[in-house]
Amino acid sequence: MAELDVQVVATDHAVWQGKARSVRGRTVEGDMGILPGHTPVLALLGQGELVIEPTEGPTVTAQVNGGFFSVDSDQVTIVADDADLS
Template sequence: MADLHVELVAADRNVWSGEAHLVVARTKSGDIGIMANHEPVLGVLRSGPVTIRTSDGGTVVAAVHGGFISFSDNKLSILAEIAELAEEIDTERAERALQAAKTADDPGAQRRAEVRLSAAAGAH
């Protein structure tokens, strides 16, 4: 099976880089799955989990907030405002952030906390 090269980059760091069979991300137009030889794509990311099925059979899940996705010539770039790998997420802290956001009636913070919890759950 052919592979594609993936770069997941946040504003402050390179989050993950490697070869993959499939990447699933959430865009403003809906969820999209990218495999090798997909037609070129440029899209605006929505907050949500990004799932990367790696070439070695593993799975990488990240919580992504905002940014862009770009694919051409079997190279996929995910350029996010904020991105965290699922294993980096402190679920207790994310739960506290979710409760605080609900109390403060802050939908943006609530969505970010929900995405973090969803990504952390998707990695297990």
């Protein structure tokens, strides 16, 4: 099964890292959903909820504000100005 390698960091601390089936978040242009095989993208992160569906364990939800959202070769990197797990 294909999966995403996800890393979420805030400016001053690591928030979450692991393997996931999907990631949903809000960019300044609207909501974005990422699944394995997604085309490369770089987007500005908006304020809102980031939802990660890990390959194992419960859904991870974080409140994020500002920063960027990068996807390339099933590697998802989210660098937020501010981020905290809900």
